[in-house]
Amino acid sequence: MNEVSNCKYYVVDSIMGSGKTSSAINYINSLPDSYHFMFVAPYLSEVDRIVESCWGKNVSQPFYKEGRKLNGLYDLLEQGKNVITTHQLFSKLGDKGIGSIRSFGYICFIDETLDCVNSYDGDDELNSYDTAGLLKGFVDVDVNTGLVKWRDPNYWGRFATEKELADNNELAYYNDNVLIKIFPLKVLTCFKELYVLTYLFEGSFMSCYFKYFGLEYTNLYVTGDNITNFTFTGDKDKESKPKKNYRNLIHILHNDKMNDVGWDNYSLSYSWFKRESNNGDIEKLKGNLHNYFQNICNAKSSKCLWAAFKQSREKLTGKGYSKGYIVPNTRATNDYADRDVVAYVVNRFVNTNISNFFKSKGIEPNEDLFALSEMIQCIWRSAIRKDKPITLYVPSRRMRGLLENWIEENSCDE
Numbered sequence: 310m311n312e313v314s315n316c317k318y319y320v321v322d323s324i325m326g327s328g329k330t331s332s333a334i335n336y337i338n339s340l341p342d343s344y345h346f347m348f349v350a351p352y353l354s355e356v357d358r359i360v361e362s363c364w365g366k367n368v369s370q371p372f373y374k375e376g377r378k379l380n381g382l383y384d385l386l387e388q389g390k391n392v393i394t395t396h397q398l399f400s401k402l403g404d405k406g407i408g409s410i411r412s413f414g415y416i417c418f419i420d421e422t423l424d425c426v427n428s429y430d431g432d433d434e435l436n437s438y439d440t441a442g443l444l445k446g447f448v449d450v451d452v453n454t455g456l457v458k459w460r461d462p463n464y465w466g467r468f469a470t471e472k473e474l475a476d477n478n479e480l481a482y483y484n485d486n487v488l489i490k491i492f493p494l495k496v497l498t499c500f501k502e503l504y505v506l507t508y509l510f511e512g513s514f515m516s517c518y519f520k521y522f523g524l525e526y527t528n529l530y531v532t533g534d535n536i537t538n539f540t541f542t543g544d545k546d547k548e549s550k551p552k553k554n555y556r557n558l559i560h561i562l563h564n565d566k567m568n569d570v571g572w573d574n575y576s577l578s579y580s581w582f583k584r585e586s587n588n589g590d591i592e593k594l595k596g597n598l599h600n601y602f603q604n605i606c607n608a609k610s611s612k613c614l615w616a617a618f619k620q621s622r623e624k625l626t627g628k629g630y631s632k633g634y635i636v637p638n639t640r641a642t643n644d645y646a647d648r649d650v651v652a653y654v655v656n657r658f659v660n661t662n663i664s665n666f667f668k669s670k671g672i673e674p675n676e677d678l679f680a681l682s683e684m685i686q687c688i689w690r691s692a693i694r695k696d697k698p699i700t701l702y703v704p705s706r707r708m709r710g711l712l713e714n715w716i717e718e719n720s721c722d723e
Contacts, residue, residue, distance in 0.1 A: 314498035318519075318526035321541060322510045324719065325689045326551045326696075328531045328539035329506040333418045334362045335540055345413045347500075348393040350420045351641040359393050366391050371398060382406060389413045396423060400492060407499045417500040421641045421686075422507050422515035428662045429480065429488040440486045443468055448475060448482075454521075455481040455489070455666065483666040494522055504529075508685070512678030514659075517667045552721045558693055559716060561709060562605070562702045567597050571704035577656040582621045594704065595625045598652055601702045602630040608650040615652040616687050625654065640686040649692040649699045656705040657683045681711045688712075 321329050337346055348359050348368075360368045369390045374380035379401050385392050386409035400423070402410075429435075435443070444450065447468060448457045457475040464472050474480040474490065481489040497503060505526075510516050519526060530548035533539035542548070562568075570590050571577050577594075581587055598615065602608050613633035617625050622634055633648060637655045657680035664674050684703075693699050703709040 316498050316500050317502045318524055319502065319504045319529050319541075320510050320526050321504060321506045321529045321531065322508060323531045323548070324508055324550060325685070325694065327549065328533060328536070330359075330420060331536045331539040332531050332533070332541050333420075333504065333506060334359065335538075337363050337366060337418070340366075340416075344416065345389050346391050346416045346418065347399075347410070348418045348420070349396060349399045350393065351396050353395060354642055354644060355420070356393050356395070363391070368393055370394070379403075379406075383409070386410060386413075386415075396421075399423075399496070402493075402496045404495075407495055410499045414501040415499075417503045419503065419505050422505060422510065422513040423492060424514070425492040425518035426514045426663050426666075427490045428660060429474075429490040435488070440488055443471060444482060447472070450482045455483055455670070456491070457482050457488075481666065483662065483669060487662050487666070489663065489666050492518065497524070509678055509682035512675050512680075512682040514663065514674075517672050517674055520672045521667065521670055553696065554722060555716045555720045558696065558698050559688075559712075560698060560700045561713065562601065562700065564605075567601065567702070568704050568706065568709070570594050570597065571656065571709075572706050574707055575656065575658075577654060577705045577708075578658055579618055579620075579655075581656070582618055591621065591624050594654060595627055597704065598625060598630065598654065598702075599627045601652060602650060606650045606700055612648050612650050613652075614645050614648040614650070614691050615654065617654050635687065635690065637687055638683050639690055642690055643694070645690045646692060646694050648690075649697060651688060651691045651699050652702040653684055653688060653708065654702070654704055656680075656708055677711055680708060681715060684708055684712060685715065 321332070323329050333348070337348070340346065350356055350359060356370060360370065367390070369385050369392055371378045371382035371385060371392070371394050374384055378398055382392065382394060382398060383406050386406050389409070447461065447464065448459055450457055456478055457480040459472045459475045471480060477493050479491050479493050481491050483489055505515065507513065527543065529541045529543055530545055531539055532542040532547045532549050534549060570593055575581055582591065602613050610629055610632060613630040614635065615630060615633055616635050616637040616639065619636060626634070635645065637653065637657065659674045659676055659679050667674055688701065691699050703712060
């Protein structure tokens with residue numbers, strides 16, 4: 310399934326605070342000036358740090374050209390400039406930028422896994438009838454990959470967006486009426502080397518994506534004891550892990566009355582919040598949040614941080630903590646590092662359509678590792694990323710159990 314590529318893939322799977330980004334920066338700074346690199350960060354807020362740290366490398370950020378940042382990125386790549394950009398802009402790379410990357414032999418560093426696979430509804434929210442008509446009338450489906458191929462190369466009509474995606478190998482089909490949007494493989498195969506800096510990679514969609522396309526990678530680890538000498542190593546025995554006792558840093562709320570709302574294995578999942586029959590429990594959870602922040606912890610609004618599904622935010626928002634909201638898959642930002650009273654009120658599962666699509670290809674997503682990875686990355690936006698203790702409310706029994714097991718397995722006795 311893999312297209313021809315000479316790219317070498319590396320996954321640096323290491324716990325938060327172990328020095329992954331510092332290792333990448335040190336590696337970049339050691340490269341000869343004849344080398345060209347691209348650094349891909351999740352958010353604009355993280356870009357300045359990389360620019361400042363890569364001394365002497367003349368790193369450029371994409372600028373607006375003819376009204377589009379993508380054109381500015383293409384301009385930089387055509388000149389062989391060292392570039393730092395965001396996940397969002399990176400995902401829009403087309404043949405023009407890919408050609409420049411191949412020509413100059415760029416090395417790529419991706420901070421945190423990419424959002425490689427999503428359910429696709431289209432710009433106009435295609436229904437099952439539309440999808441069936443689309444497939445029967447206009448496309449063929451590869452029986453092995455599920456990727457959609459358009460029959461008429463000159464088609465232009467209602468499904469023009471879908472045709473463009475199909476022509477770019479970004480659209481797959483599953484189970485008669487489900488479309489899946491796939492990150493364009495050609496963007497990841499055009500580099501000389503590609504490094505993914507993350508934690509719990511096997512729980513990510515990007516891991517499933519690598520298996521789907523047959524992309525083989527080498528595991529790397531971080532060694533060193535400070536920001537100046539962190540570096541990559543292929544020897545796991547030399548891996549340096551932060552020696553911390555997370556039992557003393559993460560204080561989970563154990564309160565049967567407060568946690569009762571999350572007792573069932575599927576309570577607080579995305580589908581649970583959508584069911585109107587649970588409106589009473591959602592109102593109860595809102596009361597629990599208020600009680601937790603205002604009474605149990607007596608926390609100032611500026612110290613509160615809470616994660617919930619976007620669709621349930623309005624129902625759960627209350628006085629004294631509303632401004633501390635973040636989405637439950639937030640990662641790689643330092644904007645909330647001063648907040649030490651945290652609530653994570655979701656129960657994470659892999660999207661059913663995406664899970665079943667991968668299963669149909671013989672790839673089994675790891676539900677628990679996915680949930681744990683999403684939760685830990687989100688929690689680490691708080692003060693714990695600075696080794697400060699936090700109080701944490703996790704009402705889902707399943708999610709709480711996953712976190713408690715992780716704490717026991719990764720804590721060092723002081």
